[in-house]
Amino acid sequence: MKTVDKNKCPCNKSDGTSTKIICAACKQVWHQKCCNCTGLPAAAIKKLTRWQCPACYVCPALGKLPATVYTELRAMRDTLSALTLRDSINSSSYQQEIASLRASASSFDASEILSKIDSLQKEIQELKSPLVTPDKSEFSPTIKAALDNATIVPESLKMIQENLSHLNNRMTQLQDSIKTGNAASYCRSQAPAATDSPVLIQPNTSSPHVLKTQTPCKPYESYEAGAISQELKAELLEFIETLDPEFTGVDQNESRQVIYFGDYSYKYTGKNHPARPAPPVLMKVLDSVDPKTGDKRSLKANSCLITRYRSGVNHIPMHRDDEIMIDPESYIMTVSLGAKRTMTFCNNDDTKSESLDLEDCSLLVTSRFAQDFWRHGILPQNEISGERISLTFREISPHFMNSTILLGDSNTAKVAFGTGSGTLGAWVPGKRVKVGHIEALPDAVDIGPYRNIVIHTGINSINSRFQPRSDAYLIHVLEKKCKDYMTVYPRAKIHISMLLPTRLRRLNHHVECFNRAILDMSYQYKNIRIIDNSMFGSFLSDEHGRWDVKEHKPLASDSLHLGKMGIRLFAANIKTAVIGKSKSQSRVRFNSSQGRYGGAAGAAQHQGASNPP
Ligand SMILES: O=C(O)CCC(=O)C(=O)O
Numbered sequence: 001m002k003t004v005d006k007n008k009c010p011c012n013k014s015d016g017t018s019t020k021i022i023c024a025a026c027k028q029v030w031h032q033k034c035c036n037c038t039g040l041p042a043a044a045i046k047k048l049t050r051w052q053c054p055a056c057y058v059c060p061a062l063g064k065l066p067a068t069v070y071t072e073l074r075a076m077r078d079t080l081s082a083l084t085l086r087d088s089i090n091s092s093s094y095q096q097e098i099a100s101l102r103a104s105a106s107s108f109d110a111s112e113i114l115s116k117i118d119s120l121q122k123e124i125q126e127l128k129s130p131l132v133t134p135d136k137s138e139f140s141p142t143i144k145a146a147l148d149n150a151t152i153v154p155e156s157l158k159m160i161q162e163n164l165s166h167l168n169n170r171m172t173q174l175q176d177s178i179k180t181g182n183a184a185s186y187c188r189s190q191a192p193a194a195t196d197s198p199v200l201i202q203p204n205t206s207s208p209h210v211l212k213t214q215t216p217c218k219p220y221e222s223y224e225a226g227a228i229s230q231e232l233k234a235e236l237l238e239f240i241e242t243l244d245p246e247f248t249g250v251d252q253n254e255s256r257q258v259i260y261f262g263d264y265s266y267k268y269t270g271k272n273h274p275a276r277p278a279p280p281v282l283m284k285v286l287d288s289v290d291p292k293t294g295d296k297r298s299l300k301a302n303s304c305l306i307t308r309y310r311s312g313v314n315h316i317p318m319h320r321d322d323e324i325m326i327d328p329e330s331y332i333m334t335v336s337l338g339a340k341r342t343m344t345f346c347n348n349d350d351t352k353s354e355s356l357d358l359e360d361c362s363l364l365v366t367s368r369f370a371q372d373f374w375r376h377g378i379l380p381q382n383e384i385s386g387e388r389i390s391l392t393f394r395e396i397s398p399h400f401m402n403s404t405i406l407l408g409d410s411n412t413a414k415v416a417f418g419t420g421s422g423t424l425g426a427w428v429p430g431k432r433v434k435v436g437h438i439e440a441l442p443d444a445v446d447i448g449p450y451r452n453i454v455i456h457t458g459i460n461s462i463n464s465r466f467q468p469r470s471d472a473y474l475i476h477v478l479e480k481k482c483k484d485y486m487t488v489y490p491r492a493k494i495h496i497s498m499l500l501p502t503r504l505r506r507l508n509h510h511v512e513c514f515n516r517a518i519l520d521m522s523y524q525y526k527n528i529r530i531i532d533n534s535m536f537g538s539f540l541s542d543e544h545g546r547w548d549v550k551e552h553k554p555l556a557s558d559s560l561h562l563g564k565m566g567i568r569l570f571a572a573n574i575k576t577a578v579i580g581k582s583k584s585q586s587r588v589r590f591n592s593s594q595g596r597y598g599g600a601a602g603a604a605q606h607q608g609a610s611n612p613p
C-alpha cells in the first residue's frame with residue numbers, strides 16, 4: 001500500500017495560490033481546487049472544521065461507499081455505456097478506468113473489488129478476441145479489401161453489443177454488491193472497530209451443521225410427598241370407584257386403563273377421548289395443591305386423565321407428553337394415589353437419567369417445555385402387587401395447534417396476542433419476543449415448544465449505520481438459527497416474514513436484495529415458509545404511516561414503521577400464514593430424483609418417541 005504524505009495535496013504538486021483544506025476525518029491536506037472547493041473565500045474555508053475529503057466522505061443516500069470509489073465506478077459504467085465499437089476493440093479507455101479504479105481500490109485494501117476487476121479484465125480480453133482472430137491472409141483479395149474497409153462485422157457487432165450489455169450489468173451488480181454487502185467492511189470511517197484495517201467477516205459455510213444435544217432444564221419442576229390430604233384421597237377414590245366400568249385399556253393386554261375428563265376432546269394413545277366436564281372433586285384437587293413453581297400459570301388446567309395401574313405389571317413406556325394440543329407454556333401436574341411406583345426420566349441422547357418414586361398422595365409437576373428434552377415412563381415393577389391411580393392435569397385446547405412465538409422487531413410490537421379487538425385471536429395463541437436484529441435471535445432452547453416460529457427481523461441489521469456485517473453473514477446467521485430451531489423442534493413450522501418495504505429508496509433496494517437472499521435460503525428447507533410482505537409498499541404513504549397515539553394522527557416523518565392500517569394487515573398476513581394450510585414454498589423445489597429436501601436435520605429424531613403406545 002502507498003504511503004501518503006498527509007501534509008501534501010494528493011495531486012503532489014505545489015500550488016502557492018490555492019488555499020489548503022484539511023480533512024476532518026483523515027487529516028489529509030487538499031488544495032482548494034483539487035477537491036472542488038473553488039469559489040469559497042479563505043475565511044469560509046477556515047470555518048470548515050467538519051469537512052471531509054472525497055476519500056472519506058460517504059454519501060448518506062448511497063451509503064457505505066467513499067465518494068471517490070463511487071465516482072470511479074460510476075465513471076466506469078458511464079464510459080462502458082458510451083463506448084463506441086472502436087473504443088471497445090482498443091479498450092484503452094477501459095484499461096485506464098480499471099487502472100484508476102484499481103489504484104483507488106488498493107488504497108482501501110478492497111481485495112474483493114480487485115478480484116472482480118481482474119475477472120472483468122478477463123472478460124474484456126474475451127470480448128476482444130472474436131475481432132482479432134480472423135487471419136486476413138487466408139481471405140481472397142476482394143474480401144480482404146472489404147474487411148479492411150469495413151468498420152464492423154454484423155455478427156461480431158451483435159456479439160460485442162451483447163457482451164457489452166452483459167459487462168454493464170456486471171458493473172451494476174458489482175456496484176450493488178459493494179454498496180449493499182461487503183462494502184460495509186471496507187468502510188473505514190464508519191467501522192466501529194478502533195483498528196484502521198477493515199475486517200471482512202466470512203461465514204463458515206464449509207463445516208456441516210451440528211447442534212450438540214442440549215438438556216437445558218430439569219426433568220421436572222417439583223415433587224411433593226403428602227400434597228393431598230387423606231380426606232381428599234378418600235373422596236377421590238370413592239369417585240373413581242363409581243367410574244369403574246368406564247375405564248378403557250390402552251392396548252389389547254389392557255396394560256393400564258384410562259378415563260378422561262376435559263373441556264375439549266383429546267386424542268391419546270390413538271384413541272379419541274371426547275370432551276367431558278370434570279366433576280367438582282377433580283377441581284377440588286387443583287384448588288388444594290400448591291405446585292410451588294412460582295408461576296401462576298402452573299395452576300391452569302382444563303383436563304384430567306385418570307390412569308389405573310392394577311399392579312406392577314401395568315406400566316407406561318418411555319414417552320413425552322408433547323401432544324400438539326397442550327399449551328406450550330403450561331405445566332403438567334400428576335397426583336399419585338396408592339402403590340408407590342418409580343418414574344424414570346431420560347434425556348434426548350440418553351446421557352442423563354433420573355428416577356423418582358411417586359408416593360401415595362404426592363404431587364409431581366413437570367412442564368410442557370421439559371418434554372422436548374426429557375422422556376419419562378413408569379416401567380414394569382413385577383414385584384409390586386398393589387394398585388396405583390394417577391391423575392394427570394393438563395391445559396389442553398385445539399387452539400394450541402396453532403401456537404405461535406413471534407420473534408420480531410418494532411413493527412411487530414403492535415401485533416397483539418390473545419382475544420379481543422386488534423389481536424390475533426383465540427386460534428393463534430402465543431407470545432411475542434422482541435428481537436431487534438438478526439444476531440439477537442434467541443437460542444433454540446430458549447424458544448419453547450411452539451408449533452409456529454415466526455421471524456420478522458432484519459431491517460435494523462441491514463439499516464444500521466455502523467453495521468459491520470455483510471448480507472451473506474446475516475443470512476448465514478439466520479439460516480443457522482433456523483437450523484437450530486428445526487433440530488430442537490422438528491415439528492415446528494418456521495415462517496420467515498420478509499423485510500417490509502420502507503420509505504427510503506436506498507434502503508428499499510437493499511431490502512429487495514435481502515429478501516431475495518432469504519427466499520433463496522428458504523428453498524432448501526421443508527419446514528421454512530415465507531411470509532410475503534411485498535404488498536405493504538402501498539401502505540407506506542403518509543396517510544398510513546406510523547400512528548402518533550398522543551396526537552392521534554400519522555407520523556409523516558417515520559420511514560420504517562407501518563401505521564394503524566398497515567399493522568392490521570400485517571397481523572392478518574401472519575395469521576393467514578400460521579393458520580393456513582398452504583404448503584411450504586420449498587415443496588416447489590423438492591428434489592424428486594433424490595427424494596428429499598436439503599434441510600430439516602434431525603426431523604425423525606423425536607417423532608418415534610412421542611405419544612406413549
Ligand atoms: O401415571 C403417571 O404418573 C404417568 C402418566 C403419564 O405419563 C401419561 O399419561 O402421559
Ligand SMILES: [Fe+2]
Pocket residue numbers: 319320321376
Ligand atoms: Fe406422560
